Amino acid sequence: MNDVQHTITVAAAPETVYALLADATAWPVNFQPTVHVEQLEEDGPDERIRIWAVAGDQVKSWTSRRRRDPEGLRIAFRQEVSQPPVAAMSGAWVLRGLPEGGTEVVLEHSYRAVDDDPGQLAWIAEVTDRNSRAELANLKALAEQAADRSxxxxxxxxxxxxxxxxxxxxxxxxxxxxxxxxxxxxxxxxxxxxxxxxxxxxxxxxxxxxxxxxxxxxxxxxxxxxxxxxxxxxxxxxxxxxxxxxxxxxxxxxxxxxxxxxxxxxxxxxxxxxxxxxxxxxxxxxxxxxxxxxxxxxxxxxxxxxxxxxxxxx
The missing domain is CATH 3.30.530.20 (START domain)
Incomplete structure (x- = not known):
């Protein structure tokens, strides 16, 4: 597996940030790469969702399982069915309240390409980096204007x-x-x-x-x-x-x-x-x-x- 992290600091409370991440069906409005999310199953903290998102110049779809932990301020995810060239993808959103106020947000990804192809690995790395940066920037803007969101x-x-x-x-x-x-x-x-x-x-x-x-x-x-x-x-x-x-x-x-x-x-x-x-x-x-x-x-x-x-x- 290839591991990567992206981090951003948000001038908002961890609970505010967590709420934006927990409702996956709102992601198409909140996050630029996401086209649509369908919740397929829900059992307490666990849910199964299908996501359509723009990846480079393509539209990819996959099914993921998520475990939401509001007390630990963590949401773990794992792609149940990935689309080539991705062979496997998992990760987590990890939030940490800062002493001076605000929240540190870490987005973790672990992934593998089909047949571990170097060219496909490079494509996955580029798309993951671009989408992660876009999602974190969207998240920061949304959380910091949460009071006006309605x-x-x-x-x-x-x-x-x-x-x-x-x-x-x-x-x-x-x-x-x-x-x-x-x-x-x-x-x-x-x-x-x-x-x-x-x-x-x-x-x-x-x-x-x-x-x-x-x-x-x-x-x-x-x-x-x-x-x-x-x-x-x-x-x-x-x-x-x-x-x-x-x-x-x-x-x-x-x-x-x-x-x-x-x-x-x-x-x-x-x-x-x-x-x-x-x-x-x-x-x-x-x-x-x-x-x-x-x-x-x-x-x-x-x-x-x-x-x-x-x-x-x-």
């Missing part, structure tokens, strides 16, 4: 009821490569799916005022009922944007929901929205813009599934 993060969703089938709606949402022909606000779409169910997309959309907006995202198609995604390049007003398309059978047909979680970048608010703008203004701006595009997509998905010309319902 104001900076918002979650909202929009739902329409469709008299159609889950498969028709799911097909419309999954085949995003066809969106430029189906959605009026999508001008360009580059979509690749090298691994089944994992889509990397770059999209140009028109805003309400006619401006062009480019986004890059990773989408994970989990089932016929759920597609989750994370923007890997976000607008300057945000530090993170994750979302989910959810399709559910209901008495009147199918409920189709678009859910967004956004983290506002407070220092960008005056520059983007004006010197007198507030975080509340930024929240409303982000919600209006994202919800507007989602509603357009939902209504066109509804029209498609119900066999009507796109745009006939607004």
């Amino acid at each position: 104001e900076l993060v918002l979650t909202f969703e929009d739902t329409v009821i469709v008299k159609g089938t889950i498969s028709d709606i799911h097909g419309f949402l999954r085949r995003a490569g066809q969106w430029p022909d189906r959605l009026p606000h999508v001008v360009r779409m580059d979509l690749t799916e090298d691994e089944p169910g994992v889509q990397i997309m770059e999209m140009d959309t028109l805003t309400a005022d006619g401006a062009m907006h480019t986004t890059k995202s990773v989408r994970v198609c989990l089932t016929d009922e759920r597609i989750v995604y994370k923007q890997t390049v976000v607008p300057p007003l945000m530090t993170a944007h994750t979302g989910e398309w959810r399709v559910t059978a209901v008495a009147d047909g199918v409920a189709v929901t678009s859910r967004h979680t956004v983290a506002i970048r407070p220092d960008a608010v005056p520059r983007i929205l004006g010197v007198d703008a507030t975080v509340a203004d930024a929240r409303e701006f982000a919600r209006t813009a994202l919800s507007g595009n989602s509603r357009i997509t939902l209504e066109h998905a509804k029209a498609y599934a119900e066999g009507m010309p796109a745009g006939s319902q607004v």
